[in-house]
Amino acid sequence: MLGLLISLSMLAPVADPPTLDPRIDAAKIQSLPTANETAAFLRAPAPLAVHRIALNAAAVPTSDETYTAARKALERGLQFLSARQSKRGTWFEGEEVEPTGMEPRKRAASVAVTAMALKAFAQAPDLGDATTRLRARAAIDATLADPKAMELVLQGGIGNYAMSAVASGLAAVGDSDATLGSTRAIRWLTDNQWDLGEGVEANKDWHGGAGYGTGKRPDLSNTQMMLDAMHDAGVSPEDPAMQRALSFIERTQNRKASNPASWASNGVNDGGFVYSPANGGESFASDLAGEGRYGEKLTTRSLRSYGSMTYAGFKSMLYAGLAKDDPRVQDALAWISAHFTFDENPGLGQQGYFYYLHTMSRALHAARVDAVMDAGGKSHAWRTELVEALVKRQREDGSWKNTAERWEESSEELATIYAVLALEEALKPKE
Numbered sequence: 001m002l003g004l005l006i007s008l009s010m011l012a013p014v015a016d017p018p019t020l021d022p023r024i025d026a027a028k029i030q031s032l033p034t035a036n037e038t039a040a041f042l043r044a045p046a047p048l049a050v051h052r053i054a055l056n057a058a059a060v061p062t063s064d065e066t067y068t069a070a071r072k073a074l075e076r077g078l079q080f081l082s083a084r085q086s087k088r089g090t091w092f093e094g095e096e097v098e099p100t101g102m103e104p105r106k107r108a109a110s111v112a113v114t115a116m117a118l119k120a121f122a123q124a125p126d127l128g129d130a131t132t133r134l135r136a137r138a139a140i141d142a143t144l145a146d147p148k149a150m151e152l153v154l155q156g157g158i159g160n161y162a163m164s165a166v167a168s169g170l171a172a173v174g175d176s177d178a179t180l181g182s183t184r185a186i187r188w189l190t191d192n193q194w195d196l197g198e199g200v201e202a203n204k205d206w207h208g209g210a211g212y213g214t215g216k217r218p219d220l221s222n223t224q225m226m227l228d229a230m231h232d233a234g235v236s237p238e239d240p241a242m243q244r245a246l247s248f249i250e251r252t253q254n255r256k257a258s259n260p261a262s263w264a265s266n267g268v269n270d271g272g273f274v275y276s277p278a279n280g281g282e283s284f285a286s287d288l289a290g291e292g293r294y295g296e297k298l299t300t301r302s303l304r305s306y307g308s309m310t311y312a313g314f315k316s317m318l319y320a321g322l323a324k325d326d327p328r329v330q331d332a333l334a335w336i337s338a339h340f341t342f343d344e345n346p347g348l349g350q351q352g353y354f355y356y357l358h359t360m361s362r363a364l365h366a367a368r369v370d371a372v373m374d375a376g377g378k379s380h381a382w383r384t385e386l387v388e389a390l391v392k393r394q395r396e397d398g399s400w401k402n403t404a405e406r407w408e409e410s411s412e413e414l415a416t417i418y419a420v421l422a423l424e425e426a427l428k429p430k431e
Contacts, residue, residue, distance in 0.1 A: 021198035023215025028279050030205045037257040037327075041246075044323035046237040047366045051172045053124050053427040060427060061370070062383045070387045070423050071127065076398030077420040078128035081117055084413055089135030090114045091413045108156025111143055113414055115162070115169035120420045122172040123428075137173060140166060144181050154188075159213030160222045163188050167229035182233045189226050190241040194218050205251060205261070205277050208244035219276040220252045224312035227319050228362070237321030246320040249313050251277040254305045255331055263295060263303045271331030272305020272339075273313035283309075285347035306347025308356040310335050315363035324367065333367075338375040342389035350404040354418035361386055361425035368430055383426040390419050 020026055053074075054060045057067035085091060092113035093106065114136055121133035143149045144166070153162050167185035170178040191197070192213065194206045201207060209218025210226045227245055235242060250258055254272050256265045263274075263281040274283040280294055285306035287293040295301040314332040322329050339346040345356035364372070364382050371379045393400055395412075400419040402409035409415045 018196055018199040018201060020200070021215070024198070024200075024206070028217065029200070030280065031201075031203050032205055032251065033260045035258050035260045041321075042323040042326035043321050046231070046319055046321045047368060048431055049171070049232050049234060050365075050428045050431075051123055051174060051232070053424050054429040059429040060383065061430065062381075062426075066384045066387050067427065069391055070383075070427050073387070073391050073394055074124055074420060074423050074427075075127045076394065077400070077416050077423070078121060078124065078132075078398075080398035080416055081120070081413070081420070082129045082132040085117075085132055085135060089137075089139035091117050091417075092411070104152045104156035105158065106156070107149070107152040108154075108158045108162045109408075111140070111153050112158065112162040112165040113417065114139055115165035116417045116421065117413075118169040119165075119172040120417055120424065122169070122174075123421075123424045137178070140169065141177075141181065144184065154213065157212055157216070160189065160192065160210045161212060161225060164222075164225035164229040168232040171229070171232040171234070179233075182229075186230060186233050186235065189229060193226070193241055193244060195244050202247065205279075206248075208246070208248035209276075209278065210245070217276065217278040218248060219278070219282070220249070220273060220309050220312050220316075221275065223248055224316045224359070227316045231319040237319065242320050246317065246322070248277070249316045249320070250328060252309070252313055253328060253332065254303065254335075255328065258328055263301055266300045267302035268305075270305055270335050270338075271328075271333075272335035273309040273332070274303045274305060275309055284351070288348060288351070304347055305335060307339060307341075307345045308348070308352050308359050310339075310346075311356070311359040311363040315359065315366050318363075318366045337373055340372050340374045340380060342385050350402060351406045352409065353402055353404065354400060354409050354415045354422070355407065357386065357390070357422040358418045358425070361422040365425045365428055365430070370430075386422060386426050390423060394419070 057064045060067060086093060090110050093110040118133065118136040118140060121128040121136065143153065153159065163185045167182045167189065170182035194200045194209050206218050210222045211218045212222055223245055230242060251261060252273050253259050254264055254267050254270050254274060256269050261277055261281055274281060276282045281303050282293050283303040283306065285304035286295050289304060291297045295303050310332060314329065314336065317329050344350055345352050371381050373379050395401065399412040400415040401412045402415050
C-alpha cells in the first residue's frame with residue numbers, strides 16, 4: 001500500500017507557478033526565507049473608525065485649554081481652505097486649467113487632495129463652511145460618475161493614493177450614496193493589491209503591498225493609505241486583503257525575528273519601519289544619511305528606520321487586528337518612545353513633517369493612549385503637545401506650510417489639510 005501511495009504521489013501533477021503580471025520586472029521581485037520567529041499573532045479587536053471630533057474636552061479626553069486651542073486652529077485652517085477652493089469644488093489645481101485639459105498625474109493629485117479636504121470638513125461639521133463641504137463632495141461624485149475622468153485619475157500614476165483618499169473622504173461623509181462610493185473605491189484598491197491575482201506569491205517581497213499604481217512597486221506609505229481607507233470604511237481586520245497587507249507591513253519592520261530580509265538581519269533591529277521591503281528594501285532616512293536609498297554605500301547593507309513610516313507601520317498593525325502586547329507592536333512602540341518628538345520627522349528632519357504629524361496622530365488615537373513615555377522616562381500628553389506644535393506653526397492666514405519642499409508640503413493647501421486632519425485626530429473621542 002505504501003508503495004502504491006508513493007507511486008500515485010509521483011504521478012500527481014505539479015502546479016505551475018502563477019504567471020507574473022507583465023508590469024513587474026521579474027528581476028526586481030525576491031523570494032524571502034522563513035522568519036526566525038514562529039509565534040502566532042496576538043489578536044485584539046481593531047479600533048473603531050471615528051468620523052467626527054468630540055463636542056467637548058471631556059469626551060476626548062483632554063484639557064479645556066487644549067480643546068479650545070485646537071478648535072480655534074481648526075476653524076482658522078478650514079477658513080483658509082474654503083478661501084482656496086476652486087469654483088469646481090477642488091483643491092490643488094489652477095483655476096485657469098479646465099479639468100478635461102489636465103494631464104493625468106495632476107488630475108489624480110487634485111482628486112486625492114480634494115478628497116482629503118472633504119474628509120477634513122466632514123469630520124468637523126460645526127467648524128467648517130457647509131457650502132465648501134458640499135462643493136467638494138459634488139466634485140468627487142462627478143469624478144466617480146465620469147468614466148473619462150476616472151480613466152485620467154487611474155492613469156495618473158498615483159491611483160492608489162487617489163482612491164485611498166476618496167474611500168476615506170466618502171466614508172467620513174457617511175450617507176448611503178457616499179458609502180457606495182467608498183465601497184467602490186475599496187474594491188479598486190483590493191483588486192490592485194499585489195497578490196496571487198498578479199502572480200505574486202505569499203513568499204515574495206511584493207506580496208500584500210500597494211504601490212502608487214500602474215505597476216509601481218509596493219511601499220509602506222501607499223499600503224498604510226490603503227489600510228487607512230479600509231479601516232475608515234469599516235472593513236473587518238479579518239478581511240483577506242487586510243491580512244495580506246499585514247504580511248507586507250511585517251516585512252517592512254526593522255526586526256530580524258519576524259523579518260527575514262537581509263537588510264533587517266544586518267540592521268540595528270530597532271523595531272522601527274522603512275519605506276519598502278520591495279526591490280531589496282528602501283529607506284529615505286538611509287539616503288538622507290548618505291548611505292544610499294538602498295543602503296548600498298554600506299559594507300554590510302542595512303536600512304534606517306524613520307518616524308513617519310514607523311507610525312504608519314504601528315498604526316497599520318493595529319488596524320489589521322494585532323494586539324498592543326504583540327511583540328511586533330511592542331517593538332514598534334519602543335522605537336516611538338525612543339524617538340518621540342514634535343520638532344521633526346525623526347530620521348528625515350523637516351521633510352514630510354505634516355504627513356508625519358497626521359500619521360502620528362492617527363496612530364496614537366488608534367492605540368487608545370493618552371500619553372507616551374519617552375526614552376528618558378518622561379510622560380508626554382501627545383494631544384496637548386501636538387496642538388501646541390501646530391498652533392506655533394500656524395500662519396497668520398490660518399494656513400500651514402513646510403519650508404522643506406519635498407513631497408509637495410511647500411504647498412499651503414496640502415500642508416494645511418495634513419495639519420487639520422492631525423488636529424481632528426487629536427480631538428476625536430476615545431472609545
